[in-house]
Amino acid sequence: MPILRGKHIVLGVCGSIAAYKVAQLARNLTLAGAVVDVILTEAAERFVGAATFQALTGRPVLTDMWALPEDNVVGHVALGMHADLIVIAPATAHTLARLAAGLADDLLTTTVLASTAPILCAPAMNVQMYAAAATQANIATLRQRGIIVLEPEIGKMAEPMEGKGRLPEPPLLEGEIRALLGQQSGSLRGRRVVVTAGGTREAIDPIRYLGNRSSGQMGYALAEAARDAGAHVTLISTPVALPAPPV
Numbered sequence: 084m085p086i087l088r089g090k091h092i093v094l095g096v097c098g099s100i101a102a103y104k105v106a107q108l109a110r111n112l113t114l115a116g117a118v119v120d121v122i123l124t125e126a127a128e129r130f131v132g133a134a135t136f137q138a139l140t141g142r143p144v145l146t147d148m149w150a151l152p153e154d155n156v157v158g159h160v161a162l163g164m165h166a167d168l169i170v171i172a173p174a175t176a177h178t179l180a181r182l183a184a185g186l187a188d189d190l191l192t193t194t195v196l197a198s199t200a201p202i203l204c205a206p207a208m209n210v211q212m213y214a215a216a217a218t219q220a221n222i223a224t225l226r227q228r229g230i231i232v233l234e235p236e237i238g239k240m241a242e243p244m245e246g247k248g249r250l251p252e253p254p255l256l257e258g259e260i261r262a263l264l265g266q267q268s269g270s271l272r273g274r275r276v277v278v279t280a281g282g283t284r285e286a287i288d289p290i291r292y293l294g295n296r297s298s299g300q301m302g303y304a305l306a307e308a309a310r311d312a313g314a315h316v317t318l319i320s321t322p323v324a325l326p327a328p329p330v
């Protein structure tokens with residue numbers, strides 16, 4: 084059973100320039116069979132509109148804690164109660180601080196407080212904002228409470244600056260989501276799996292070797308399947324599909 088099929092994922096999007104990347108994540112999760120309910124913070128709406136997420140997920144996008152739903156279900160608690168997972172990406176410094184303080188001042192923070200679902204945060208922000216003592220203390224607090232806070236990537240930021248603070252790319256975020264869901268309900272949860280992939284090379288002499296045509300695809304697919312089933316996977320790979328050098 085594919086791990087994402089039928090899973091209820093609340094995707095909280097905050098006011099970061101990286102919000103555009105999460106549209107792709109919402110699409111990929113939906114295509115894989117997940118039911119994705121997007122909550123946009125007020126600041127997030129300045130970066131990506133609700134219509135984008137609504138079209139990509141096929142679900143109404145929620146932004147306003149005070150908007151009463153037609154079925155009279157109390158919106159600010161209902162979403163979190165039915166969620167298999169809450170993903171907050173990009174998680175801003177501001178929302179990490181609100182979560183650490185236990186604030187409930189908008190739909191996203193009330194949903195988090197009212198839920199017992201696992202929570203995954205993917206911070207994205209300016210290098211100094213991420214390194215700030217307050218942000219680091221907030222992240223430590225959240226981790227202590229069992230919230231998974233991913234490490235941002237190192238690289239070029241939107242402003243002319245390089246460093247740690249980039250949102251991981253959508254495929255990596257999806258991998259983390261699959262692993263987390265697998266660890267809750269997968270048939271291999273609690274197991275450790277080692278997969279070796281790619282063609283081996285046996286040296287004949289310092290220049291020549293005996294090899295085979297293995298592409299590594301089978302090993303990579305097995306590693307992903309084991310991860311989705313909840314296993315802790317170690318993938319050992321030979322060099323595969325190297326990009327052609329510029330000659």
Ligand SMILES: Cc1cc2nc3c(=O)[nH]c(=O)nc-3n(C[C@H](O)[C@H](O)[C@H](O)COP(=O)(O)O)c2cc1C
Pocket residue numbers: 096097098099100101124125126127174175176177178179207208209212
């Ligand atoms: C152009 C622009 C880009 C921003 N990018 C980020 C960001 O990547 N990360 C962050 O933590 N804050 C960023 N901010 C600041 C947040 O939008 C601001 O702190 C806001 O209050 C966050 O609200 P929220 O956490 O409720 O979404 C940015 C602000 C602007 C104007």
